[in-house]
Every structure is written in C-alpha cells, then in structure tokens.
Amino acid sequence: MQLAKPTMPASMLIPLLMMFFGFTVMFAALLLVRLRAEILSRERTANWIREAVAS
Amino acid sequence: MAWTWFHRLGSPPYIYGLAARLTPWFAWCAALTILGGLYGGLVLAPADYQQGDDFRIIYVHAPSAWMSLMVYSTMAISAGVGLIWRIKVSHAVAAACAPIGASFTFVALVTGSLWGYRMWGTYWEWDPRLTSELILLFLYLGYMGLRSAMDDPQRADRASAVLAVVGIVNVPIIHYSVLWWNSLHHLLCSWQSPPCPHRC
Numbered sequence: 574m575q576l577a578k579p580t581m582p583a584s585m586l587i588p589l590l591m592m593f594f595g596f597t598v599m600f601a602a603l604l605l606v607r608l609r610a611e612i613l614s615r616e617r618t619a620n621w622i623r624e625a626v627a628s
Numbered sequence: 629m630a631w632t633w634f635h636r637l638g639s640p641p642y643i644y645g646l647a648a649r650l651t652p653w654f655a656w657c658a659a660l661t662i663l664g665g666l667y668g669g670l671v672l673a674p675a676d677y678q679q680g681d682d683f684r685i686i687y688v689h690a691p692s693a694w695m696s697l698m699v700y701s702t703m704a705i706s707a708g709v710g711l712i713w714r715i716k717v718s719h720a721v722a723a724a725c726a727p728i729g730a731s732f733t734f735v736a737l738v739t740g741s742l743w744g745y746r747m748w749g750t751y752w753e754w755d756p757r758l759t760s761e762l763i764l765l766f767l768y769l770g771y772m773g774l775r776s777a778m779d780d781p782q783r784a785d786r787a788s789a790v791l792a793v794v795g796i797v798n799v800p801i802i803h804y805s806v807l808w809w810n811s812l813h814h815l816l817c818s819w820q821s822p823p824c825p826h827r828c
Contacts (some may be wrong), residue, residue: 585676588668589687595661596691600699600728602654605647607724612640612647615720615781621641 638715682746685739693736696764697799699729703771704796707789719785722792723775730768737761756805760798767795 616622636642669687676683703725710718740758741751752758771788778784801808 582674585669585673588665588673589690591661591665591668592687592691593694595658595665596695596732597698598654598661599658600695600732602651602658603728604702604721604724605651605654607728608721609644609647609651611720611724612644612717615716616640619640625641625644 638717640717640720643717679747682743685743689736689739689743692732692739693761696729696733696736696761697802699725699732700764700767700792700799701796703729704792704799707792710785711789711793716785719789722789723785726768726772726775730765730772733761733765733768737765756809757802760802760805764798764802767791767798771795 613622666687670684673684675681703722706718706725707722709715710722737758740761744753744758745751771791774791775784775788778787
C-alpha cells in the first residue's frame with residue numbers, strides 16, 4: 574500500500590511512521606494482557622493457576 | 629537448550645508468565661512512541677497546503693486502519709495454527725485478538741468518516757474501501773458472537789477459527805480495493821495533496 578507520496582515532507586512522515594510503530598507495539602501489549610486473561614479463564618481449574626495467582 | 633525449546637510456546641503456564649514479563653516493556657515502548665508521534669504530528673508538523681489542519685487526523689486514522697488488517701491477519705493465522713495443530717494457546721491468542729481488532733476497525737471507520745466529511749462533504753459513501761472495512765468490523769463481531777454463543781470451549785475454538793480463516797479473504801480485498809475499483813474515493817483522492825492515504 575502506497576501510504577503517502579515520496580513528496581510528503583519528512584516533518585509529516587516521521588511522526589506518521591512513529592504512530593504506525595507505536596500502534597503495532599500497543600497491539601502487542603494489549604494482546605499480551607488479553608491473552609493472560611484468556612488463559613486464566615480457560616485454565617481456571619488448573620493447579621498452576623493457584624500458584625501463579627498466589628505468587 | 630535443545631531444539632525442542634519451542635514446545636514451551638504451547639504451554640499455558642509458560643506463556644502466562646512470559647506475557648506477564650513482556651507486557652511492561654511493550655506498554656512503555658508504545659506509550660513513548662505514540663506520545664512522540666502525536667507531538668510530532670499534531671504540534672511540530674506544518675499544516676498541509678490544501679487541507680490545512682484537517683490532514684492531521686491521518687496520524688490516528690492510517691495507523692488504525694493498518695492495525696485493523698494486521699490484527700485480523702494475526703487472528704486468522706493463530707486460529708489456523710490452532711485448527712491444524714490443535715494448540716490451545718493458539719486459539720487463546722486468536723480470541724484475544726478479536727476485541728482489539730474490532731476496536732481498531734471502529735476507530736478507523738469513525739476517523740475516516742470525519743475526514744471524509746471534511747474532504748468530500750459526506751460521512752459515508754458505499755465505496756469499496758469503506759464497505760469492505762465495514763465488513764471487516766462485522767467479521768470481528770461475528771467471530772466474537774460465535775465464540776460467546778457456544779458453551780463448549782473446544783467447539784467454540786474450532787467453529788470460530790473456521791470463520792476467522794475464511795474471513796481472511798477480505799484482507800486483500802480491503803488492501804487493494806482502491807486499485808481494483810475506480811471508486812469515488814479514488815477519484816477524489818487523485819486531486820488531493822500528499823497526506824491522502826488512499827493511493828493518491
């Protein structure tokens with residue numbers, strides 16, 4: 574996908590690239606948080622959960 | 629360290645601990661980059677010569693639209709891996725993706741609608757890009773609805789994974805929609821200044 578013409582000035586383009594990177598990393602952080610919640614609810618009967626929550 | 633190290637990636641306790649340890653690193657990195665990007669985009673960058681300050685919505689709109697596709701691909705791939713190799717953690721990753729992806733899609737649609745109103749004078753047009761992005765939102769919501777409608781987690785995993793994998797055909801359609809159809813979107817974009825994201 575051509576997101577911007579090469580003529581887009583660097584002062585506009587650099588913040589945009591930072592936002593792309595930032596959103597991608599934010600997704601990774603949100604995914605890790607949600608994944609833990611998902612695992613907790615799936616494995617709620619498992620022994621290791623009690624140990625993990627207690628620690 | 630044997631070659632079997634990756635077997636641990638299928639183990640819920642290992643992944644749970646790994647996720648807990650990695651979360652703050654990703655969260656801080658994201659917060660700093662997004663704050664820097666917003667400052668650069670909303671304060672430092674000059675106003676566009678045609679769109680004035682209106683173009684600045686690109687700093688939220690374009691990354692959100694990109695993430696809506698990225699998250700869907702992640703969801704479909706992990707759902708597919710879960711289907712093929714029957715890895716529970718993989719299904720958990722797919723399930724965790726859906727609400728995040730739906731949120732990014734919603735933000736992309738709303739910011740795009742606001743931008744469209746300023747540039748084209750309409751909040752909504754049944755344009756191929758907009759329509760296929762709306763279908764993406766319905767795919768996410770359908771995936772979440774299907775999961776919550778099934779009581780047996782294993783059946784919910786498999787049924788929703790099939791939906792996620794089939795739905796991935798929509799991702800290239802969204803991506804190439806502005807090229808495949810000579811839409812209003814495309815034509816109106818063509819006279820616009822560089823910050824227009826849709827293949828100007």
